[in-house]
Amino acid sequence: MKRTLNKQSVLAVGMGTWHMGDDPAKEKAEIDALQAGIKAGAAVIDTAEMYGEGNAETLVGKAIQPFTRGDLYLISKVYPWNASADELPKALDRSLARLGTDYLDLYLLHWRGDVPLAETVDALEAAKASGKIRAWGVSNFDVADMEELLRLENGDQCAANQVLYNLGARGIEYDLLPWQAEAEIPVIAYSPIAQGDRLGHHFKNDEVLKELAEAKGCTIFQLLLAWTLRQPHVLAIPQTSDSLHMLQNIEATKIVFSKSELATIDARFPEPTKKQPLAMI
Numbered sequence: 001m002k003r004t005l006n007k008q009s010v011l012a013v014g015m016g017t018w019h020m021g022d023d024p025a026k027e028k029a030e031i032d033a034l035q036a037g038i039k040a041g042a043a044v045i046d047t048a049e050m051y052g053e054g055n056a057e058t059l060v061g062k063a064i065q066p067f068t069r070g071d072l073y074l075i076s077k078v079y080p081w082n083a084s085a086d087e088l089p090k091a092l093d094r095s096l097a098r099l100g101t102d103y104l105d106l107y108l109l110h111w112r113g114d115v116p117l118a119e120t121v122d123a124l125e126a127a128k129a130s131g132k133i134r135a136w137g138v139s140n141f142d143v144a145d146m147e148e149l150l151r152l153e154n155g156d157q158c159a160a161n162q163v164l165y166n167l168g169a170r171g172i173e174y175d176l177l178p179w180q181a182e183a184e185i186p187v188i189a190y191s192p193i194a195q196g197d198r199l200g201h202h203f204k205n206d207e208v209l210k211e212l213a214e215a216k217g218c219t220i221f222q223l224l225l226a227w228t229l230r231q232p233h234v235l236a237i238p239q240t241s242d243s244l245h246m247l248q249n250i251e252a253t254k255i256v257f258s259k260s261e262l263a264t265i266d267a268r269f270p271e272p273t274k275k276q277p278l279a280m281i
């Protein structure tokens with residue numbers, strides 16, 4: 001199952017990296033997991049200057065060393081307070097140095113801050129012109145933010161919006177998801193498996209999901225992940241430090257749902273019927 005990000009075709013499941021690279025004792029397992037994902041066909045690696053204040057980018061830099069850069073799709077994110085004309089180029093250079101690469105495929109504004117959006121867009125466009133990023137996008141933007149962005153000069157160059165989306169947080173289905181489909185801007189779903197149940201949804205013990213997963217011969221986490229991918233303009237970036245989980249996540253791209261299975265899920269975890277504030281963590 002493929003998706004198009006800035007004209008590049010990539011597997012719909014990528015690899016998150018939050019909390020990775022912080023503990024030297026876990027480094028080998030983390031690198032093994034990322035490399036298992038790349039070998040199995042995942043191209044997208046999502047990281048950020050925020051993650052371990054650069055530790056995750058450094059880890060990704062180590063993990064990708066043996067691979068051909070052009071086969072990968074690297075995403076990093078800039079802190080809002082670094083998203084100014086002066087600071088963004090410096091933050092970008094630091095990220096590139098940690099990643100050991102000379103360009104990012106996609107550079108995201110991590111969330112909105114005090115720097116005027118127009119200044120950030122100009123800085124991102126300048127980074128694109130310099131060849132240090134191929135495309136830019138945003139994260140944690142709701143519909144009103146996206147509308148404001150698209151009214152700015154070059155705002156329509158936004159290549160993606162990365163937001164929280166999982167079975168326990170369906171709010172974006174009411175407005176943002178259809179809005180982005182119409183605008184042809186992909187949604188990158190973060191925390192697609194609700195942090196392995198750590199967001200408190202207790203999916204693992206849910207009888208309806210258990211039964212469905214059993215019937216489909218997959219795990220509940222694969223089911224959750226595949227569910228986020230049932231819409232054609234959504235990619236998901238689950239994070240795992242476990243090579244087996246990584247392969248399971250990639251396998252989940254093969255899971256398809258019948259209408260009645262989706263109805264069963266909807267009955268248990270209803271879709272939104274009114275506007276909800278954008279969920280974020």
Ligand SMILES: NC(=O)c1ccc[n+]([C@@H]2O[C@H](COP(=O)([O-])OP(=O)(O)OC[C@H]3O[C@@H](n4cnc5c(N)ncnc54)[C@H](OP(=O)(O)O)[C@@H]3O)[C@@H](O)[C@H]2O)c1
Nearest residue numbers: 016017018190191192193194195196221238239240241245
């Ligand atoms: N833009 C933003 O503001 C933002 C915010 C949050 C996250 N993100 C990005 O999105 C990525 C994913 O979100 P997330 O890390 O919050 O949560 P997540 O991907 O929903 O969940 C990660 C947790 O799930 C477990 N897991 C992964 N695959 C599994 C599987 N197949 N079976 C069982 N457990 C599994 C992992 O543990 P194991 O290591 O044991 O597998 C890990 O503890 C982040 O890493 C980051 O890159 C972006």
